Amino acid sequence: MTTIRAWAAAGPKEPFKPFEYELGALGPDEIDIDVDYCGLCHSDLSMWANEWGRTAYPFVGGHEVVGRVREVGANVAGLTVGQKVGLGWLSKSNLNSQQSLSGDHNLSPGNEATIIGRHGGFADIVRCQWVWAIPLPEDVDFKKAGPLFCGGVTVFNPLVQFSVKPTDKVGVIGIGGLGHLGLQFLNKWGCEVTAFTSSPDKEKEAREFGAHKTLNSRDPGAWKQAKGRFDFLLATVAVTLDWTRLMRTLAPRGRLHFVGAVGEPVPVHIPAIMGGQNQISASPVGSPAVTAQMLDFCSRHDIAPMTEQFKMSDINAAMEHLDAGKARYRIVLENDFD
Amino acid sequence: MTTIRAWAAAGPKEPFKPFEYELGALGPDEIDIDVDYCGLCHSDLSMWANEWGRTAYPFVGGHEVVGRVREVGANVAGLTVGQKVGLGWLSKSNLNSQQSLSGDHNLSPGNEATIIGRHGGFADIVRCQWVWAIPLPEDVDFKKAGPLFCGGVTVFNPLVQFSVKPTDKVGVIGIGGLGHLGLQFLNKWGCEVTAFTSSPDKEKEAREFGAHKTLNSRDPGAWKQAKGRFDFLLATVAVTLDWTRLMRTLAPRGRLHFVGAVGEPVPVHIPAIMGGQNQISASPVGSPAVTAQMLDFCSRHDIAPMTEQFKMSDINAAMEHLDAGKARYRIVLENDFD
Numbered sequence: 013m014t015t016i017r018a019w020a021a022a023g024p025k026e027p028f029k030p031f032e033y034e035l036g037a038l039g040p041d042e043i044d045i046d047v048d049y050c051g052l053c054h055s056d057l058s059m060w061a062n063e064w065g066r067t068a069y070p071f072v073g074g075h076e077v078v079g080r081v082r083e084v085g086a087n088v089a090g091l092t093v094g095q096k097v098g099l100g101w102l103s104k105s106n107l108n109s110q111q112s113l114s115g116d117h118n119l120s121p122g123n124e125a126t127i128i129g130r131h132g133g134f135a136d137i138v139r140c141q142w143v144w145a146i147p148l149p150e151d152v153d154f155k156k157a158g159p160l161f162c163g164g165v166t167v168f169n170p171l172v173q174f175s176v177k178p179t180d181k182v183g184v185i186g187i188g189g190l191g192h193l194g195l196q197f198l199n200k201w202g203c204e205v206t207a208f209t210s211s212p213d214k215e216k217e218a219r220e221f222g223a224h225k226t227l228n229s230r231d232p233g234a235w236k237q238a239k240g241r242f243d244f245l246l247a248t249v250a251v252t253l254d255w256t257r258l259m260r261t262l263a264p265r266g267r268l269h270f271v272g273a274v275g276e277p278v279p280v281h282i283p284a285i286m287g288g289q290n291q292i293s294a295s296p297v298g299s300p301a302v303t304a305q306m307l308d309f310c311s312r313h314d315i316a317p318m319t320e321q322f323k324m325s326d327i328n329a330a331m332e333h334l335d336a337g338k339a340r341y342r343i344v345l346e347n348d349f350d
Numbered sequence: 351m352t353t354i355r356a357w358a359a360a361g362p363k364e365p366f367k368p369f370e371y372e373l374g375a376l377g378p379d380e381i382d383i384d385v386d387y388c389g390l391c392h393s394d395l396s397m398w399a400n401e402w403g404r405t406a407y408p409f410v411g412g413h414e415v416v417g418r419v420r421e422v423g424a425n426v427a428g429l430t431v432g433q434k435v436g437l438g439w440l441s442k443s444n445l446n447s448q449q450s451l452s453g454d455h456n457l458s459p460g461n462e463a464t465i466i467g468r469h470g471g472f473a474d475i476v477r478c479q480w481v482w483a484i485p486l487p488e489d490v491d492f493k494k495a496g497p498l499f500c501g502g503v504t505v506f507n508p509l510v511q512f513s514v515k516p517t518d519k520v521g522v523i524g525i526g527g528l529g530h531l532g533l534q535f536l537n538k539w540g541c542e543v544t545a546f547t548s549s550p551d552k553e554k555e556a557r558e559f560g561a562h563k564t565l566n567s568r569d570p571g572a573w574k575q576a577k578g579r580f581d582f583l584l585a586t587v588a589v590t591l592d593w594t595r596l597m598r599t600l601a602p603r604g605r606l607h608f609v610g611a612v613g614e615p616v617p618v619h620i621p622a623i624m625g626g627q628n629q630i631s632a633s634p635v636g637s638p639a640v641t642a643q644m645l646d647f648c649s650r651h652d653i654a655p656m657t658e659q660f661k662m663s664d665i666n667a668a669m670e671h672l673d674a675g676k677a678r679y680r681i682v683l684e685n686d687f688d
Contacts, residue, residue: 111602116602116603119602119603119625119626119627120602121578121602173627240459264449264454264457264458264459265457270620270624271624272620273620273621273624274620274621275621277617277618277619277620278617278618278620279615279616279617279618280615280616280617280630281615282608282610282611282612282615282616282632283611283632285631285632286608286609286611286632286633286634287457288457289454289457289511289631289633289634290631290632291629291630291631292618292629292630292631293623293627293628293629293630294620294621294623294624294627294628295624296624296625296627
């Protein structure tokens, strides 16, 4: 038996309070992680409020964990006690599904998510299947790395999946927790990067993250100039935009890709995307192998989330800050259990 | 000067009547084709009725031509007088566009279509830029080959563009002029092929074209079983279906691809396609190189459209037959100018 100290909410949007729970013996393919830092993600907010009807209370969120391996199960190879690892949205996959056997663990049916039907990383210890504990390169900043394991891989993965090319002209829609990482990745990927934004005050910062150009979405002339321009558009927002106007900015063979869970259906006018052989797609996080590729890419190119740090005991202030849309750009909690 | 004898409509849905027009001297990169056969396509109907607001009258339709090279311009290489060729939807491309230089002539901006702003193949002679006159292999049935140059390449092209694999489970939606060719191509491509149809009377025929399975779209149990099943769905219809239900039948990484110009917007629920990393796409005809690949594939695998033959002088009866939805499955006109 292992006793876990955590922060839990008793009901939807109830404050997080200290909470303890017990875990049974470590399974042969499981590991326990001593949590050092845990990022906050919008899906923590959604789960906290039970927006998706999938939350069990007491609710312990947190799925952007970095920490050190505390204990390894009998069948675990390749991880050693004390090693730095990260854990993201997924905590367990059926390893003999066709998807996992193909390297697409993240697309495997029946995946277990770190904060659904179990407790997450707002805690001193978190458990997972070994495959989802991804080793952290030494030169990736430990304090800031948490958000890479959900937000980071969510925007990195489509570059791999859809073979975005360094010669592509790309656009990032929405410069926030996901978008500010998208700009960094795509700049180092070799692309010509345009940041779409409706806030002129974000333009300077977008350029610092890696945008070569900005498109002010309130300027009709800018849309006219952008017609047929982009090979790849990364939509990181969750709100409804004028998708038809955005699709008109796609070049022949261009793709509009979604990593934000846009609520309202996106209307696709088939004749309008047919002439240019355009594509619309969406994707969730990434596989263990792609997550490791991302970490290596971050290490080689000095890419990191811009974070605000809170003590884990200040979790309620941190969640409020995120909920108010004030995070610039990701929040990380530091474990301060004594 | 060359005098062309043709069949033209004086206005929307007016009957086709004999019509003559003159063409100037052959340009250096042009060829004239003696028309032997010309297929009828739904877009001939749309253009005849001026549904797209792009028709000039007198209107000479016809963009599924097969014939023999009559004359070649000074700069034309690789085509000789008397050689069998086909001409489809496109008749001229800007050869120094980025798309043409990349082999994507069909996606090049400013392409000229065979029946827009010029006269098509309901005639004894038709002219085009050399690149769009594709040589016909000797063992492809000359009488039936016309529909391959528009309908055929429209369904073949996405198999190439999106790397459909012989191990894929695929579905064809709509068993008509396009779908009956899709079934043949996908069967010989090595895939497991399912025909989606609401007409049980088409099931037997779908199997003869190459379907291994059929899915009766009026059977709720069939939809339940099909959930998460398909790697590639080819939508050949132009009407509105329950697209959300169709997207639920996509496997992880699965694609719903449109080759029919569906009029109403297709609503895409992003969270529903995100978990499986699904894709929605559309494409128009194919490039000269892909058209040549298709002809070689037809030759090697004995693939041909199922056609009904009319004399070109019976064009009005043929158009009426097509308009009534009675074509099984493509109509070909035989040039009977004396």
